[in-house]
Amino acid sequence: MQEGPAMATAEKRAVIYRMVMPEHVCPYGLKSVDLLKRQGYAVEDHWLKTRAETDAFKAEHGVKTTPQTFIDGKRIGGHDDLRRFFGKTVKDPDAVSYEPVIVVFTVAALMAMAASWATLGSVFTLRAAEWFIAFSMCILALLKLQDIETFSSMFLNYDLLARRYVPYSYVYPYAELFAGVLMVAGVMMWLSIPVAAFIGIVGAASVFKAVYIDRRELKCACVGGSSKVPLGFVSLTENLMMVAMALWMAVKMA
Template sequence: MKKSAQLYRMATDDHICPFGLKSKDLLEREGFTVDDQLLTSRAETDKFKEKHSIETTPQTFIDDKRIGGYDDLRDYFNKPQAAQEGTTYTPIIAIFSVTFLLSIAFALTSSQQLLSMHTVELFVALTMAVLAIQKLQDLFTFSNSFITYDLVAMKNVRYAYVYPFLEAYVGIAMIANLPAYSVAPISLFIGSVGAISVIKAVYIDNRELKCACVGGDSNVPLGFISLTENLFMIAAGIWMFIK
């Protein structure tokens, strides 16, 4: 027996509901023929919501029974919630994985050994640059999170606005192979302050904070990952002087 469902979703000249499209896709992947009812104006949408005593669209009906919105539809099919909830390391895993693969790719194109100090240098530099980009997307939000645990930023809020630029400079300068004296001191300073700040906030004061390492609106918990970022910068600074 062919399965069918009715879907009411908003699709006006100004707005196409993303959850309506996702509901349609989910239904089709579950083998349903979708009777796709478009609500093409705000007035039509409001009238539909008033009729069914609901507050949001899209709405799915199966066998004349209202299932609900996109989240309700996922529950109906016993699927986990799609939105990320709570703390997560996903942003960091994504950044570290891509920058590692990029460093391998650069090593391949430059005829370097795949696993060499040059590859490690590239990985650290690229990671720092990408993490800086994450922070620079919204300096205000980043600073709001950063000043709650960084010891220097607590005393001088402006440091929170400068920090991402310093991190980006170190990453770019490492790739450009600029003289160590112009890069290493900065890397050592921001890395050392950052490491001490994380150790104090997390391991001494036992505070539960979100890490600003991938931007101020992330759900990455402050702790090992942020400490690793700072240790990278310390190691990079020391290596530049040794090299």
């Protein structure tokens, strides 16, 4: 007898135990259930509704975390283990990546093109290029200001001025935001130009020395102090963009 689609699906069954409490619903449990269903599994979903019930389950199975998934009677493990079981990638929390900076620049570019379309009727304009840099500065400053203490600690690892004058590590993100906002508005350029030029030149020199002269392997504070972005070309680009923007605005004013 040939098996139909329904019978084939019924054979793929999984059992999961996850925390579902009034004060806490485990997000990885939800992700595991969703992943199993997307892989075509019928899910037998067991809720661990109290802390005592959760602790008893962990002790019984000799595990330290939930959720726990079982397929064909075999324990697969938590959400990361389940992803590996299905041949999917699992992000290394300690891995360095340029992804955060790429996301910032992509969003800034889209915002700049949208603003250009709304005001000038065209996506690709000179003003869009200016807004791209200014928006990038504002977003990067915002990310730094989310946790300025952590940012300043990471920034002090390589910035030449901040290492001589520690308060500069706290001033930098505010100065970047201030210059970016003024450049978006196109006002007070007599102030935003020197601010952007100064922090950009100091930043570029600091990154160049740390990476290309001292050959140090550091993480960049450009998207905040908790980032895993490696200090290097992208970090240098952020500072050179500010310098380029300052020079361009100065030329326009001349």
